[in-house]
Amino acid sequence: MDMNQYLEIFIEESQEHLQGLNQNLLGLESNPKDSKILNEIFRVAHTLKGMSGTMGFNNMMGLTHEMENVLDDIRNGRIDVNSDIVDVLFECLDFLDNAVTNLSNTGKEGNRSAEGIIVKLNNILKNKPLTAAAVKVAAVQEEKSTDDFNMNQYDEGLVRKAAQQGLNAYRIKITLDKGCMLKSARAFIVFQTIERYGEIFKSIPKVEDIEDEKFDTEFLLGIVTKESEAVIKKELESISEVVEVSVASIVVGDEPAENAIDNARSGVAVTAEAADSDEKEPGEDNQNRKAKMGKTVRVDIDRLDNLMNLVSELIIIKNGLEGIGNDSRSQEMNEAVEYLERITTNLHDAVMKVRMVPIERVFNRFPRMVRDLSKDLGKDIMLHMSGEETELDRTVIDEIGDPLIHLIRNSIDHGIEEREERVRNGKISNGKVYLRAYQDGNSVVIEVEDDGKGIDVEKVKKKAIDKGIIKQAEANELDERNAIELLFKPGFSTADKVSDLSGRGVGLDVVKTKIESLNGVVEVETAPGKGSKFIIRLPLTLAIIQALLVNIGSEKYAIPLNVIRDITTITSNTIRNIHGQEVVLNRESVLPIVRLNRVLDVENSSSEEAEELTIVVVKKGDKNAGFIVDKLIGQQEIVIKTLGKFLSGIKLIAGATILGDGQVALIVDTNSLI
Amino acid sequence: MEAINNLKKFVVFKLDNEEYGIDILRVKEIKEMIGITRVPKAAYFVRGVMNLRGEVIPIVELRKKFNLPEAKDTANSRIIIVTVDDITVGLVIDSSSEVLEINSDLIEDAPSSIGSVEQGNILGIGKVNNRLIILLDVARILSNTALM
Numbered sequence: 001m002d003m004n005q006y007l008e009i010f011i012e013e014s015q016e017h018l019q020g021l022n023q024n025l026l027g028l029e030s031n032p033k034d035s036k037i038l039n040e041i042f043r044v045a046h047t048l049k050g051m052s053g054t055m056g057f058n059n060m061m062g063l064t065h066e067m068e069n070v071l072d073d074i075r076n077g078r079i080d081v082n083s084d085i086v087d088v089l090f091e092c093l094d095f096l097d098n099a100v101t102n103l104s105n106t107g108k109e110g111n112r113s114a115e116g117i118i119v120k121l122n123n124i125l126k127n128k129p130l131t132a133a134a135v136k137v138a139a140v141q142e143e144k145s146t147d148d149f150n151m152n153q154y155d156e157g158l159v160r161k162a163a164q165q166g167l168n169a170y171r172i173k174i175t176l177d178k179g180c181m182l183k184s185a186r187a188f189i190v191f192q193t194i195e196r197y198g199e200i201f202k203s204i205p206k207v208e209d210i211e212d213e214k215f216d217t218e219f220l221l222g223i224v225t226k227e228s229e230a231v232i233k234k235e236l237e238s239i240s241e242v243v244e245v246s247v248a249s250i251v252v253g254d255e256p257a258e259n260a261i262d263n264a265r266s267g268v269a270v271t272a273e274a275a276d277s278d279e280k281e282p283g284e285d286n287q288n289r290k291a292k293m294g295k296t297v298r299v300d301i302d303r304l305d306n307l308m309n310l311v312s313e314l315i316i317i318k319n320g321l322e323g324i325g326n327d328s329r330s331q332e333m334n335e336a337v338e339y340l341e342r343i344t345t346n347l348h349d350a351v352m353k354v355r356m357v358p359i360e361r362v363f364n365r366f367p368r369m370v371r372d373l374s375k376d377l378g379k380d381i382m383l384h385m386s387g388e389e390t391e392l393d394r395t396v397i398d399e400i401g402d403p404l405i406h407l408i409r410n411s412i413d414h415g416i417e418e419r420e421e422r423v424r425n426g427k428i429s430n431g432k433v434y435l436r437a438y439q440d441g442n443s444v445v446i447e448v449e450d451d452g453k454g455i456d457v458e459k460v461k462k463k464a465i466d467k468g469i470i471k472q473a474e475a476n477e478l479d480e481r482n483a484i485e486l487l488f489k490p491g492f493s494t495a496d497k498v499s500d501l502s503g504r505g506v507g508l509d510v511v512k513t514k515i516e517s518l519n520g521v522v523e524v525e526t527a528p529g530k531g532s533k534f535i536i537r538l539p540l541t542l543a544i545i546q547a548l549l550v551n552i553g554s555e556k557y558a559i560p561l562n563v564i565r566d567i568t569t570i571t572s573n574t575i576r577n578i579h580g581q582e583v584v585l586n587r588e589s590v591l592p593i594v595r596l597n598r599v600l601d602v603e604n605s606s607s608e609e610a611e612e613l614t615i616v617v618v619k620k621g622d623k624n625a626g627f628i629v630d631k632l633i634g635q636q637e638i639v640i641k642t643l644g645k646f647l648s649g650i651k652l653i654a655g656a657t658i659l660g661d662g663q664v665a666l667i668v669d670t671n672s673l674i
Numbered sequence: 675m676e677a678i679n680n681l682k683k684f685v686v687f688k689l690d691n692e693e694y695g696i697d698i699l700r701v702k703e704i705k706e707m708i709g710i711t712r713v714p715k716a717a718y719f720v721r722g723v724m725n726l727r728g729e730v731i732p733i734v735e736l737r738k739k740f741n742l743p744e745a746k747d748t749a750n751s752r753i754i755i756v757t758v759d760d761i762t763v764g765l766v767i768d769s770s771s772e773v774l775e776i777n778s779d780l781i782e783d784a785p786s787s788i789g790s791v792e793q794g795n796i797l798g799i800g801k802v803n804n805r806l807i808i809l810l811d812v813a814r815i816l817s818n819t820a821l822m
Contacts, residue, residue, distance in 0.1 A: 309728065641729070641730040642730070644731065644732055645761060646763070647720070647732050651715070652714060653714070658725045663709055664709070664722075664724060666711065
């Protein structure tokens, strides 16, 4: 059978499962007794085993199988969770993650063998204290229940286990009314009712058959529950169209000890929970999955991109229509164009929303990372995350991960002090790192904050001088804000100790470049001794923005509207020259002037001779600059297109857009000019 | 190097006094010289960008790229749109003439240098009825070119 068509689905689903596993393992570490988390981990391991087995990925299957054995023992209280076990489980996760990554890159599982980890898992199993169940020698052979309710070996093992945990096992025969119209629906209610009280481990006929109504009026269920016979019976009888319920206990004798151990080790379908992905699939889980599948559709990102492109085209055409015969248009035409505009705007919003993904996707990996880092560095660090539900464009989500990893590492490595130092300074020994995301108007803000030592401005300056980034004289003139900006210069790193986390020379300049390439900005706030905060501000959408179109010479340029503070006119004789920088007094502050025609090498710009100059005041963080333009054309919704791989390195230009007349206009990258 | 099978079709065009050919499978279309927007700070041989049905593509001036003398655009000037992998680029040429089928027997390896075109950028020299056509390796030209 050709497996390729399933590979993609396998990879996607595995990634989801692994992400869940990651979270649950973290949860388990802080909450070792939580059976819900354990069950969830078990379920994931089991599902992965099944999936990888079907696909023939034996390394993954082997490992998940061994994981199950360990998890099962943990679940039954035979092994206590400690951090060593969690470490091993994390190793398993890493191995699986690696295998899945390999799969998505090469289509092959990779040759890495899981042997080493499996040995570790087996050691955990070996070191467990022998339990009563394992040493008890069986005396009684089980009596078989009647009624073609054949219990196989697994079922028996299961009932035995349930008995050890103090649960009751019942065989329930349910008879539905002969006139019942929706037998499967009734059966479903029965299942649900039982699952409130216990677990179904067997059903005759199979669940699928019951769902397909392939039964007469009766069906048999095997369940384990804490409740008594009477409670179950009463509950079931209260369901309408159920005419008869008979409940009988299932009694199974103990097995010989060797078998018991075998059973536990083989880890196959040991409990009802595990049984759910086997041939019978009762269980809430299955129902949940079905419900979810009805609501969501998996779509290839390429298709969404394509949809977005089409919307962009539509907007370009709409802009074109608006421009046609502006003054000679009839009333109807105007109305039609306005209506079209409303629709395209709504359509754009809708498509944008489809592309939005909660930032949770990126945040998910951080708890694990922080955990590992704090172990490695011997610092106790708590990560507090908020706003995981904040949504961002998918393309941004894909890109934002690395910069955030970098900032978080930075905070932990450079920001948070060593434990002793914290205690000495009267802080609690646990360092805190906050990761917040929230929407602010048309942009999304992500903050990485720590309660560490803050940024030492003098140290930063000294380092910059040592590294030859600035000169002593320049350093003396720098205010705090500009000094902190030095952190973002290429080749800057303040770590005294070189660790493998940071201090590799890549530094914050990479973060800054990345964020700027996403049309975002990074700011830093710091208070010595209290901590520092990195603030990333990203636009909600990358593809379509409001922009101001201007003329410079005969050329047209677009300036994104969100960076424009205001537009004003000055007379050319008010321009002063300070240290080779042209400035003008605006709103009682000194505003640096940028002559766009000179920066952009435009010939024949009218601004060189004009008396009265139009200035677009643009902001970047809390800095402003006035851009001289020849003429304002107007505001327009524009579709951002990249200049392509070949031209993407031009600093001054953030991209291009296609105007209504089909001409290309370039978008000025104001950030690079301030 | 692209494999050269028996019969291959080339789009033949003129640049300065020479004839050049590009594998027809690389050529998307040929357009007239309209609607080119200059890009500041781009490489000297980049004329600008243009809108090709919603896509913004860079336009390379082959004369400048090959260090040929500059010339004014004429009514015959055209842009050949070529695609390599998923990169689309327009090339400014003096005039396009025809599509020629050239038998691979008639294609000779490139001499060490032909005028200003580096050897690596040439697939070979095609000989058709006393005409010599320089067959360009577009993939190589684009991969060796940084447009900034």
